Structures are given as C-alpha cells and as structure tokens.
Amino acid sequence: MATRPLTTTITAIERIAGAHRGAAVPVLHEIGLSETQGSLLWALGGSITSDLTMSEAAAALSCDASNLTLLARHLESLELAERIPDPADGRRKRLTLTDRGREVVDRMTRALGEATPLRSLTDAERATLDELLAKAVG
Known part of the structure; x- marks a missing residue:
C-alpha cells in the first residue's frame, strides 16, 4: 500500500482553514475586528463557559x-x-463574552457553517475527524 504524503493532509487542512477565514473576515471587518481579534472572540465562544483566564486566552x-x-x-x-x-x-482576571460578543460569535458560526467544506461530511465522519484531530493536537 502506498503511503499518502503528509503534505496532502496539510494542504487539505490549509484549504479548509482558508475557507473558514474567507467566511469569517467579512463579519469581523464589519464590526471592526482584525483576524487575530476575531480569533480571540472565537476562542472565548468555543470555551465551555464563554470565558478564559488571560493566560488561557494567551495560550489559545x-x-x-x-x-x-x-x-x-x-x-x-x-x-x-x-x-x-x-x-x-x-x-x-477572566475574559468573558458579553451578550453582544455572543451575538458576533453566533454570526461567525453561521457564516462558517455555510462556507465550510466540512458540511459535506456525515455526523459519523465528523466524529471520526474530531477524534483524529484531537489525537493530532494532543
């Protein structure tokens, strides 16, 4: 069996990330956020409690x-x-989303949901991908 080059996987991940950036940037620019600021907002929205310590946010x-x-x-x-x-x-200190921040994260989530190539995967396929990605990032 031929091995698949790692670059194939990396390229696919980069294409997915590019599609996500392309969907998020218009939402971010509309409210005056850079991609980095949007990444912080996204990290807060992705945390279970919608807040992170400043050091957790810096690490994210x-x-x-x-x-x-x-x-x-x-x-x-x-x-x-x-x-x-x-x-x-x-x-x-903890950094926490406001109600307005949650609304923006919801808008980003909708935009990403419409643009992501991952929407073509079944729930089972996404679950498998989630497991593999969790293993890859440790």
Whole structure:
C-alpha cells in the first residue's frame, strides 16, 4: 500500500482553514475586528463557559500576555468582552463574552457553517475527524 504524503493532509487542512477565514473576515471587518481579534472572540465562544483566564486566552492564541491585553482592550472597547475577577483567585482576571460578543460569535458560526467544506461530511465522519484531530493536537 502506498503511503499518502503528509503534505496532502496539510494542504487539505490549509484549504479548509482558508475557507473558514474567507467566511469569517467579512463579519469581523464589519464590526471592526482584525483576524487575530476575531480569533480571540472565537476562542472565548468555543470555551465551555464563554470565558478564559488571560493566560488561557494567551495560550489559545499563542501570544504573550502583553499582546493579549491589547486584544482584550479592543474587544472591551467594542463591548464584545469584559475582564472580570476570577472567582477562584481574585488576583487573576477572566475574559468573558458579553451578550453582544455572543451575538458576533453566533454570526461567525453561521457564516462558517455555510462556507465550510466540512458540511459535506456525515455526523459519523465528523466524529471520526474530531477524534483524529484531537489525537493530532494532543
């Protein structure tokens, strides 16, 4: 059996990511967000509680705390997110979505849902893909 080149898989993932960026960017630009700021909003929307500590948010975006602070300030200025004290440790701050932030994440989700090549997969195929991706990212 011939082995499939890794570049084939990477290229497919990049094409899917490109389709997602293409769908999200118009929504983001309409409300004055860069792709990086949109990534932070998306990370918050994808968390179970719609909030992350500042360090968790920085890790999700692979950026340092000072960059995250600037991103968070911009989201706050647009009333998409707010920093609140962490109930478990008052020295830490959590970044949480506002109702308006949740509305924007919902708009992005709808736009991505319409544009994603993944919509052609069955539920079972997406479940398998989710398992494989979880294994790949650790």
